[in-house]
Amino acid sequence: MVFRIPGKEKVMIMRFFLAVATVCFAAGYSVAEPLDIVSDGVGQATIVVAQNDEDATTGAAEIQTFVEKMSGAKLPIASEGEAVAGSDIMIYVGHTKAAKEAGIDIPAGFDSTMRPEMYEEEGYVLKTRGKAIFVGGNGDGPYHGTQFSAYALLEKLGCRWYFPGDWGEVIPEKKTVTVPELDIESQPDFAMRNIWIDGRWLISSENRQIHQQWCMRIGFSKHSLGAGAETMYPTPGDGSLAQWLQPRDYAEKHPEWYAMNEAGDRTATPESNSSFTMLCLSNEEMAAEYIRNVGKSFETSKPGTVADLGVGISPPDGVPYCYCEKCKVASANFSYPRYVHKTMQTEEVCRFVNKVAAAFPHKQVGVAAYSLRDIAPQGVKLLPNVSVMQAPISCCVIHPNNDPTCWRRQEFIKNLKRWVKLTPHVWLYDYTQGMLVSQFEPERDVANFAINAPIYKEIGIKGFGRQGSNAMMATWISYYTSAKLMWDVNADIDELKKDFYGTFFGPEAGPHVQAWWDACEAKQLEATLHVHESWLLTHLYTAEFTRSIRKHVDLARQAKMTDRQRERFGIFELIAEHFEKSTQTDEAVKNLDYEKAAACTKRMLELRTKLHEISEFLIGKSAQTQQWEMFTAGRNRKYEKLAARVNGDSGKLVVPLPLETKFKRDRFNVGITSEWYGNDFGDSDWGSKSTYLTWDAQDEPEDAVGHDYDGYGWYRFTVDIPDEFEGKAISFYSGGAINEAWVWVNGEYVGHRKHVIWWLGQNEIDFDVSEFARPGKNTIAIRIWNDTEIGGMFNRGFLWSPDQDETATDAK
Incomplete structure (x- = not known):
């Protein structure tokens, strides 16, 4: 029933009806029409909150806050049963009596019994009836359905929270705020929906709280490490x-x-x-x-x-x-x-x-399927109260689950299905930032997760507690789009992206910014490698590639934008320049121009500092200071050291290693007995390989699912040492060898570089070869053993003559 009471009597009568809660919804409403909850800057609605409902109180406050941000009008909030004056339109939040009397069935209940359908009661409704708007959901147990309903209403009004913090939200400014006719009933496709921030790049307590609030706004559940009573499955943390x-x-x-x-x-x-x-x-x-x-x-x-x-x-x-x-x-x-x-x-x-x-x-007893426990067990049946956290640390992050050419993704899905056969209580702990060792280049989780989410639903996992990081300069909008896909695997990723780019940067600039990101995603998909380290993609993420997509940046800059949109575009420009400097670093290393490589990495650190000053979510502070050699500050230090080796500061360049050398696989390990290292050995039938890229980056895969060659491989080449180095110390440096290496010079064995796990990127060879090298032609042979799908030399190298204070680092 709709009440239209003129004059002063309206205030008294409205107070009476709300106070005694006798408004009769069961009699039915007229057909709902769009409702102006704010008209020309003046509030026309009251928010009525269910009593003793914390979720409803939070949801009501958020509605009030963002409607005021939009229009300047602060809608009053009243607890159901309190007197309210001056409003035709009521926004009922939570499990109100009014909703029940109107026949609105709001989800409720939580059964903590361990059973296959556990955690599947969550959901919300969002409905209009006449002059009433009903916002409510299941708030029992670990659920927060009413809050999700409130945010769904605000999204209908145009509010967006693409990134955590004020810089990442878009709130439309309008004097009239109209709620359309609504008849929504929604349940998530996954019970657990979360990406938590691991803090490896450092994050403040204040920003952790901002992140938690943002997670609720975009539809994540509260399950995460440290969620306490709201944790769903117990988290089997490392070392527990x-x-x-x-x-x-x-x-x-x-x-x-x-x-x-x-x-x-x-x-x-x-x-x-x-x-x-x-x-x-x-x-x-x-x-x-x-x-x-x-x-x-x-x-x-x-x-x-x-x-x-x-x-x-x-x-x-x-x-x-x-x-x-x-x-x-x-x-x-x-x-x-x-x-x-x-x-x-x-x-x-x-x-x-x-x-x-x-x-x-x-x-419940939770176990981590991680590292030495990754592969599902043989001959062991899990008890009904066991849950599994699958953490595929070795999995490829470049390709999606349905890629028939990615054996790692194919095996991961098979293994995940086996875990689900053992228990219905399986949740996924994967990684985004997916590139565990990177220079924070663009990643492709936005595209991949849109493909992967429906596959995970079909398999039947319970959801996600993904390990994230405050490196959104690389992950970009993947946390936002992941949240939408975790709730609804059929969410249209193209529409989500179109909405983001057009809103965040404006309808003219947005498509150009999107074209840049889409090009980066598409480039990664060209990889035949199956890895989680960006430094293995230098054959794809090249300086030539970043030059080719620079046009999108330039076109976006020329487009019409509001001042706020141009500020956001400034963030994107910093990210684009950072990516360009990353690829220029790799190009410089290929050319042995270590001074330029050092200058580029220094600029990368400066750009990150600027991004950090804008938001700690774009990049954390320690990403600029981490001195490990695989990260940028450590790389900068290494390139300065290498530059000193060849420019006269601590040594002098003798001769570069050739970019292309003779190469042959040694499938049956006969190279040593056949003396493939000898000066007189005939290698005319050998093929060739670049010393800058791993052999996997150069070879076609071994089979249709993308396996690469595992085994021994030999490189042979000749270098001319100038006469001026007669009697001087000479060292051999190679930028990398995966996983193990042996070196010969002029047929004489020099030494062994021990087996090193490849993903850390600490794979250099550095030997004193003074007793083996001589002026004139010198034959160098390098035998490499690879047993992990990635192998060979990379990052080229050189021979150099060190000063007395400088020595090679590897022992014979």
Whole structure:
């Protein structure tokens, strides 16, 4: 029923009807029409909040805040049952009596019983009836449906939150705010929806709170590390395994409860940090004490990752393992070197987790399928109260799940399906920033997740607790679009992008900015490599490529924009220049112009500092200061050192390594016995390879799913050493070799560069070859062993004559 009461009596009668809550909705409403909740800057509506409903109170406050930002009008808020004056239109928020009387069925309820359909009660409604707007959802247990309904209403009014913080939101300015006719009932496609910020680049407490609020605004659930009571499945964080057997309490008395290393020593001491301590999982006494301590934790709600719902269990990060005889006997000895360079231990860990789960059948026990536990177990069935956090650290981040040429993605999906067969309680902990080692170049998670999300829904995982980082200069809008796709896998990614670019930069500039980002995404997809390191894409992300897409930046700059849109465009310009400098760095390294490479990396750090000053979410502070060699500050230092080696400051260039050399695969490991390193060895039938790119970046894949060559490969080339270096020290430097290398000069063995995990990018070869090299022609042979899908020389190199204070770093 619609009330239209003229004159002063309207105030008194409206107060009466709201106070006694006798407005009769059951009688039915007239057909809903668009409602002006603000007209010409004057509020026309009252927000009425369900009593004792925290979710509704938050949602109502957000509606009030953003309507005022839009129009300048601050709509009054009243608790249902309080007197309200002067409004025809009511915005009912939460589980109000008015909604019930109107026949509006608002989702509610939470059943914490561990069952396949667990966590599937969430949802919201958004409806108009006559002069009433109903905003409500399930707020029980871990859910926040009413808040999501409030944000859905604000999005209908044009509000957008593309990035965390004021700089990332777009709130339309309009004196009249009109709510269209609404009849929406919505449930998420995934129960868990979250990308948390890991803090590796440093982030303030204030910005963590801003991020949490932003997550709610775009539709993420509150499940994340540290979500407390609102956590859905217990998070098996790295190193949580030993928290119930603290070394300070047990290591001295029971050293046998802790892992034995490969040398046969049990190294845990009372001073050991439990987060980095592995247990001996085959020890039954340890397991019994472990279970007793977990039970005590449930009773007292004390340490570790114990929550009301259960406990998360995971060994430390890395490749922790117990090498005692009993553990080795228990191992099935499954090995997957393309995933991790140690024997898998999924079976042992899952058997242990089952013991804990059996002791607490009414609690959840979470296990991390990560590192040595990545591959689903053989011969172990998980108990019904076990949940799995799948964390595919080795997976390719370039290609989407449906790419038939990406074996890593294909195997990941097969493995994920096997985990889901073992338990319906599987959630995905993947990574965005996907490039775990990068210079913060553009990534393609926006495009990939739009393809991947429907596949994950079909498989039946419960959702996501993705590891994110404050590096949105690289991830761009992927967190925003991921949130929309986690709620609705059928969300139109093209429309989401069109809306963002046209709104954030304006309808003229937006398409040009989008063309730039789309070109970067498309370029990555050309890769036949299957990696998560951007430094392996230097054959695609080239200076020539960034020059080719510069036109999009120039065209956008010339387009019409508002002042606010031009400020945002300034952010994009910094990102585009940073990408250009990154590719120019690689070009300089290829040409051995280390002074230019150092200048480019210095400029990259300056650009990042500017982006950081705009927002800590674009890039964290430590991304400018991290000195590890694989990151930009460390690279800058390395290039300055290399420049000094060749420009006379600490040494002098003798001769560059050739960009192209002779090359041959050694499939059957006959190169040494056949003396492929000899000066007189005939290599006329050999092929050739660049010394700047890995052989995988140059070769066609071995099969249709994209496997690359694993094995030995040999490089041979001749260099001319000028006479001026007669009797002087000479060193050999190569920018990289994956994974292991042996060097010969003039048929004489020089030395061995030990096996190094490739993704860190610390793969140089650096030998003193003074006793082997001589003026004139010198034959150099390099044998490389690769067992991880990425192999060969890269980043070229040179021979140089060091000053007395400078020496090669590798021992013979």
